[in-house]
Amino acid sequence: MTLPSTVALAANSLAKSIEAGGRGEEVIVELAELGQIRQKDLDDHRTNGAVFTPYSVAEELVQQVGIDAQDIVCDPSVGPGGFLLAAAEHKFRQGEAVPSILEALRGIDIDPVTVEVARTTLQLWGLWRGHEWLPVNHLIVGDALLDIPDDWFGRCDVVVGNPPFLGQLKSDTARDPARGEVLRERFGARYTAYLDESMLFLLLGVELSGESGTVALILPASLMGSESSRLAREWIDDKLPLKDLWVGGRSVFEVAAVEVVAPILREPQSRKCRVISYESKKAIEVSAVADGQWSRLLAALNGIPVVNISNQSTLSDQASVTADFRDAYYWLAERVIESDRGDVRPKLATVGLIDPFRFMHGEVQTRFAKQKFERPVVEIEDNPPPKLQKWLDQRLVPKLLVATQTRIVECYADFKGELLPSTPLLSVIPAKETHLWHLLAALASPAASAWLGCIAAGTGLSQTTIRIRASMLADLPLPTSPPNWDEGAYLARKIHEETVDEQTYIRFGEVMNQAYNASSDVLLWWWLEELKKKQA
Numbered sequence: 431m432t433l434p435s436t437v438a439l440a441a442n443s444l445a446k447s448i449e450a451g452g453r454g455e456e457v458i459v460e461l462a463e464l465g466q467i468r469q470k471d472l473d474d475h476r477t478n479g480a481v482f483t484p485y486s487v488a489e490e491l492v493q494q495v496g497i498d499a500q501d502i503v504c505d506p507s508v509g510p511g512g513f514l515l516a517a518a519e520h521k522f523r524q525g526e527a528v529p530s531i532l533e534a535l536r537g538i539d540i541d542p543v544t545v546e547v548a549r550t551t552l553q554l555w556g557l558w559r560g561h562e563w564l565p566v567n568h569l570i571v572g573d574a575l576l577d578i579p580d581d582w583f584g585r586c587d588v589v590v591g592n593p594p595f596l597g598q599l600k601s602d603t604a605r606d607p608a609r610g611e612v613l614r615e616r617f618g619a620r621y622t623a624y625l626d627e628s629m630l631f632l633l634l635g636v637e638l639s640g641e642s643g644t645v646a647l648i649l650p651a652s653l654m655g656s657e658s659s660r661l662a663r664e665w666i667d668d669k670l671p672l673k674d675l676w677v678g679g680r681s682v683f684e685v686a687a688v689e690v691v692a693p694i695l696r697e698p699q700s701r702k703c704r705v706i707s708y709e710s711k712k713a714i715e716v717s718a719v720a721d722g723q724w725s726r727l728l729a730a731l732n733g734i735p736v737v738n739i740s741n742q743s744t745l746s747d748q749a750s751v752t753a754d755f756r757d758a759y760y761w762l763a764e765r766v767i768e769s770d771r772g773d774v775r776p777k778l779a780t781v782g783l784i785d786p787f788r789f790m791h792g793e794v795q796t797r798f799a800k801q802k803f804e805r806p807v808v809e810i811e812d813n814p815p816p817k818l819q820k821w822l823d824q825r826l827v828p829k830l831l832v833a834t835q836t837r838i839v840e841c842y843a844d845f846k847g848e849l850l851p852s853t854p855l856l857s858v859i860p861a862k863e864t865h866l867w868h869l870l871a872a873l874a875s876p877a878a879s880a881w882l883g884c885i886a887a888g889t890g891l892s893q894t895t896i897r898i899r900a901s902m903l904a905d906l907p908l909p910t911s912p913p914n915w916d917e918g919a920y921l922a923r924k925i926h927e928e929t930v931d932e933q934t935y936i937r938f939g940e941v942m943n944q945a946y947n948a949s950s951d952v953l954l955w956w957w958l959e960e961l962k963k964k965q966a
């Protein structure tokens with residue numbers, strides 16, 4: 431396999447200047463640049479997830495992982511070799527000889543040209559640091575999830591890298607069904623159809639790692655709390671627990687703005703985890719998590735207090751929690767019209783119109799089906815199709831509407847049953863109408879926000895928002911102290927119906943903390959601060 435001409439040109443010129451001697455530390459930047467030149471040649475980086483890691487990020491992660499001089503280091507989606515380059519430098523600084531450093535590197539990638547770029551990069555590094563052209567023997571071409579050589583399994587001391595992010599909900603990155611079947615057979619119960627490819631690489635990393643090994647791979651932050659990756663996280667926690675979490679944020683990759691993290695897996699020495707922020711350079715220490723609850727660590731970095739609320743009885747015992755289906759959206763799309771104040775037709779509710787305790791119809795503009803509306807209402811025809819009539823009958827009842835991309839729960843009580851929700855709003859329909867205000871109090875409580883924040887941190891569009899799913903909401907434990915819950919319901923209704931002062935919110939928060947047996951000033955003030963940000 432030959433190098434692309436652009437890379438070959440840069441590599442030749444670098445080789446000449448290294449051979450001429452006297453080159454300093456700036457060579458590293460030029461070596462890493464070879465990967466960036468290759469990146470520019472790839473016209474569609476999305477379909478195989480080929481977004482190469484900036485060298486400074488690879489270097490930082492290698493530092494965080496801590497590599498010993500003799501460690502075998504593997505990058506299972508090696509790309510142009512940035513992580514192996516950083517590992518080689520790290521070992522060199524510990525005094526390891528160049529030939530044995532190169533011999534201890536392992537890399538595989540599905541793209542043969544990019545593997546050649548990695549080989550050239552590492553050989554040039556060897557030339558610079560060791561003054562001779564040395565072979566790089568363990569860089570191979572193949573599908574890492576299926577073609578790893580047997581003798582790599584269980585033998586790698588460090589597995590580090592940035593696997594392809596291939597979400598399964600988008601057609602351009604979804605695997606074809608035949609490959610899905612092969613992977614299902616390969617990964618067994620840990621595989622789910624919607625599992626992002628990068629999580630399969632993390633499973634592979636654990637298999638490659640020796641018992642005292644370390645695995646650190648960059649992944650989309652959403653995998654810390656997503657349902658499709660839960661089984662994989664649980665399996666990993668059982669084998670090689672989450673020790674630390676490196677949080678890269680959204681600015682790591684220039685071509686792909688996605689929130690990223692790198693779980694650092696290794697046998698723990700203590701029950702503490704570190705959460706390290708790349709952007710703020712802040713690190714916090716928190717209690718270790720178990721059973722795949724990795725989003726708790728992200729939540730801790732975002733300042734969400736840990737709450738331990740539990741009750742056999744959950745929201746689903748007293749209400750149905752539903753997301754709306756696409757057909758309802760398309761049906762609505764043709765019937766939503768602008769209206770005047772006082773219009774009695776059902777009002778359209780969108781996520782943008784819901785704030786905590788508030789429905790801002792007529793106060794703020796909202797978008798629906800690519801149009802802007804001030805006061806959207808729904809013009810219902812005489813005889814809607816039976817499926818839609820059923821949907822209308824189910825929705826035009828007293829209910830709670832919950833927004834889905836939020837920092838704290840944003841919930842509004844449609845006690846007259848006059849609003850029609852548009853996806854992705856969630857509807858919580860109480861089994862008994864009289865429970866509406868109690869359920870509003872539970873959902874709007876500080877404890878509910880913190881509980882949801884801990885299980886779903888990282889799943890939202892930004893690091894600090896969560897995507898609330900119907901199934902999560904259904905599992906929300908209900909308060910355990912009835913008298914406090916009664917008072918909370920009374921206050922929730924008051925906040926909902928009147929303009930109240932801050933003391934009422936404080937009292938609501940306090941009393942609902944008591945209702946949940948979770949009294950905590952930290953929890954109360956965190957929630958109030960978030961509420962204020964929303965109301966500002």
Ligand SMILES: C[S@@+](CC[C@H](N)C(=O)[O-])C[C@H]1O[C@@H](n2cnc3c(N)ncnc32)[C@H](O)[C@@H]1O
Nearest residue numbers: 481482483507508509539540541573574592594
């Ligand atoms: C996000 S890039 C990262 C490359 C490199 N680790 C880095 O950080 O710069 C992912 C790489 O995975 C490769 N890749 C995609 N699917 C693969 C597979 N099934 N097996 C091995 N490599 C794969 C792509 O060719 C690409 O080079």
